[in-house]
Amino acid sequence: MFRRREPVPFAFIAEADQFRSNVTPPPRERPSTSQVVGRTLIGLVVVAGLAGSLLVGMPAVSPEQSPAQTQQSEASNGR
Numbered sequence: 001m002f003r004r005r006e007p008v009p010f011a012f013i014a015e016a017d018q019f020r021s022n023v024t025p026p027p028r029e030r031p032s033t034s035q036v037v038g039r040t041l042i043g044l045v046v047v048a049g050l051a052g053s054l055l056v057g058m059p060a061v062s063p064e065q066s067p068a069q070t071q072q073s074e075a076s077n078g079r
Contacts (some may be wrong), residue, residue, distance in 0.1 A: 031039075
């Protein structure tokens with residue numbers, strides 16, 4: 001692809017950085033008590049779910065021998 005080498009008058013873009021509006025935005029609405037409580041409960045449920053899945057999943061990744069391997073070694077030792 002090739003670039004256009006024509007000069008384009010975009011002086012208004014340079015002036016846009018200096019422009020300041022005299023219109024103030026409306027103030028933010030404060031969340032109600034029920035909204036704060038709801039957001040807190042959702043956060044707690046998410047954290048509890050992550051912690052619970054970690055606790056449930058830990059035995060699956062532990063390096064200890066599983067009961068099936070223990071039974072096989074006991075059977076081979078008994079012969």
